[in-house]
Amino acid sequence: MSGPLGVILAGGLATRMGGGDKGLLMLGGRPLLSRxxxxxAPQVTGLALNANGDAARFDDFxxxxxxxxxxxxAGPLAGVLAGLDWAATQGADSIVTAAADTPFFPGDLVTRLQETARGMDAPLVLAATPDAKRGQLRHPTFGLWPVSLRDDLRTALNDGLRKVVLWTDRHRARxxxxxxxxxxxxxxxxxxxxLAAAERMRKGAA
Structure with a gap:
């Protein structure tokens, strides 16, 4: 398979939104997940959704x-593992993840992640943006993940690890x-x- 598969992470608890699926919230008359x-989808060779509970609520997608x-x-790393296990059944070498509640992420996300991963034995890259205080702010639900590390990730999760950057730092992620x-x-x-701010952003970008 030539390119990575895509996995949308929608397994969060959405406690600050009162529970439910943030991806099903409407933005400009369309669910966030649709956006x-x-x-x-245009950046990957196939696409799946990581979510728990009754899968039928996503049938329309x-x-x-x-x-x-x-x-x-177990947090987003459990979703990454689910994606890697699925990718292994599809014969893929890697996945790219994106969060279901982030509607404006870059159209060149996958290309930039792959370029950054050049030369790595196990391509593991997180997206980041400049940050005045910390230099760079990592966005751990947006990343390129190698199928070859899925068993290592499974072991780490079973041992209680939950923070994405603790595991990615262990493997010298870029x-x-x-x-x-x-x-x-x-x-x-x-x-x-x-959500109200996202609506303003959407209108400003229109």
Missing amino acids: VIDRL GLPVLADSITGY EAVFPVSDVDPFFNVNTPDD
């Missing part, structure tokens, strides 16, 4: 729905830095105020 699919294999809510213009490309919707 994420439209951005990611026509994507395979991958549940976490790690019991309990960072692909994306510029921030008028709209933060990795702005994500966590609260009702964020």
Whole structure:
């Protein structure tokens, strides 16, 4: 398979939105998830959705729905593992993940992640943006992940590891830095105020 598969991470608890699926919230008359699919699908060779619970609620999107294999809510790394296990069955070498609540991420996400991974034995790259205080701010739900490390990740999760950067640092992950213009490309919707802000951003970009 020539390029990575895409996996949209939609397994969050959405506690600040009152629960439910943030990807099903409406932005400009369309679900956030639809906007994420439209951005990611042209960049990858196939697409799936990581979500738990009744998969039927996503039937309208026509994507395979991958549940976490790690019991309990183990965070985004469990979704990454579900994606890597699925990719292994498809004969793929890697996946690129994107969050279901982040509608403005770059159209060259995959290209930039792959360029940053050149020369790596196991291509592992997280997206990042410039940050005045920390130099770079990593966005751990947006990354390029190698299928070859899935068993290592499974072991780490079963041992209780939950923080993405702890595992990626262990494997010397690189960072692909994306510029921030008028709209933060990795702005994500966590609260009702964020959804209102996303609507303003959408209209400003129209």
